[in-house]
């Protein structure tokens with residue numbers, strides 16, 4: 363604009379704050395979280411990202427289906443691993459945990475972005491920023507989990523005994539596992555505030571969690587040390603629960619245990635994240 | 643003085659070994675624009691961060707509208723808007739979305755948020771660019787959007803941290819006008835800047851910071867009067883007349899100096915512009931022919947140079 367244009371325009375002065383607050387009232391944690399989730403989702407809302415996000419599970423399905431088919435013919439491997447009913451739940455868990463890990467990166471990017479600095483000068487509940495972060499990545503995770511189910515059905519004829527309900531249950535359970543794990547990464551991002559260190563720890567944490575588990579290889583075929591780890595690995599339990607969902611034989615205990623562990627994780631990590639979340 | 647809206651009282655801030663602020667006091671009355679002037683690393687941003695509840699002072703007190711920034715942080719946040727040194731707009735969102743987001747966070751309904759956003763877009767001449775993502779904005783547009791975003795809740799106090807650094811002259815003037823209008827509406831403004839011209843034009847009072855300490859405080863005029871010198875500059879027709887002219891001026895009570903580079907030039911510090919006539923008369927009586935005559939008012943530059951050099955313990959260039 364030119365100065366002359368700016369001068370020519372009649373000026374409207376911003377209304378005073380007292381008027382604005384009485385007129386607007388106050389926003390609660392819910393409204394704030396909804397508004398901020400929309401913001402955090404924005405980077406995912408572009409055609410390129412949407413396509414890549416869809417293709418990611420496809421590549422993983424095809425890759426693991428190929429590898430596990432070969433392994434399935436090796437001695438000592440259980441044949442069922444090669445079947446899609448065993449594979450799809452494992453891919454779902456991987457997908458959900460990877461999306462959860464992404465939340466930490468997202469928070470680091472936000473901190474670098476300076477926008478969060480402004481949020482910290484607003485009279486809002488700062489926890490809404492973290493909640494929004496976790497929900498945005500949960501939404502992305504949900505989209506990918508649906509992709510896994512649809513692609514598995516289309517390519518491998520995934521139609522497990524648990525039926526549609528079983529698959530929906532598996533999706534929701536994976537989503538819960540990924541979302542609760544995202545709080546580990548949000549907590550670490552809030553504590554470390556350093557993207558490089560966070561990425562290193564993320565890799566160090568996710569690889570053993572995912573692969574030293576029963577997701578792809580039955581622990582019985584592992585060497586003793588690894589087997590002990592795999593059997594104690596929470597991901598193994600989550601994977602068992604999702605498999606039972608798909609198989610249509612999930613028990614109440616299994617369901618309750620998974621949900622309880624997930625919620626416990628959030629109850630530990632979220633308050634620590636909230637307390638250590640600052641911008642400067 | 644009117645009600646103090648922004649108060650920093652003997653504020654100290656240390657980051658480990660670094661003392662960023664060393665007992666700084668600044669008081670800004672309601673509806674006033676106060677300038678925080680200082681070179682890079684003087685502590686301007688740190689003080690703004692303390693006053694806007696982002697950092698806690700190590701010692702000292704900071705208050706906004708009488709409310710303590712540590713004890714009543716959330717109440718303070720209802721009264722302030724911060725435009726930080728680095729634009730804090732969301733690049734992925736459009737200009738309008740950036741503003742509606744803040745309005746929604748502050749409790750506006752969707753309709754109210756849109757109305758407020760459009761009002762600010764209009765005010766900052768961004769209506770045409772309202773739907774474009776902020777990543778496509780020029781530096782000046784981004785800055786205006788940024789200032790707009792800090793005004794969404796119509797705060798009583800605004801902090802502007804180097805609001806015009808890196809802007810072209812046109813954008814700079816546009817930002818100045820916005821700031822002046824805010825103060826006219828009763829908003830109290832604390833502005834940091836490295837530009838003397840900016841502080842001189844906008845600010846009622848200036849606090850000069852150097853290495854975390856206040857080295858001067860006052861109106862632009864007071865600062866100039868306290869430190870700057872009115873100076874009559876004379877260039878004589880011949881170099882040979884300089885010694886006689888200096889003697890004559892000394893006799894008349896002036897402490898004239900000859901310049902080192904151009905030896906026919908003299909500098910005569912004077913108290914008032916009326917002394918100009920006396921200088922000319924003295925030189926005439928000494929038969930020193932004047933080739934060039936000048937009179938210079940002190941500038942904020944003089945204030946800045948002199949005081950920051952004094953506090954750094956280095957000699958002031960003449």
Ligand SMILES: Nc1ncnc2c1ncn2[C@@H]1O[C@H](COP(=O)(O)OP(=O)(O)O)[C@@H](O)[C@H]1O
Pocket residue numbers: 642657660661662680681682683684685686687688689
């Ligand atoms: N987070 C920090 N950690 C360590 N030193 C800091 C930090 N923030 C600022 N400083 C130091 O404090 C001093 C003042 O910085 P700052 O307030 O940014 O100055 P200005 O805004 O006037 O350029 C500088 O020496 C700077 O390096």
Ligand SMILES: [Mg+2]
Pocket residue numbers: 683686687688727803
């Ligand atoms: Mg600064």
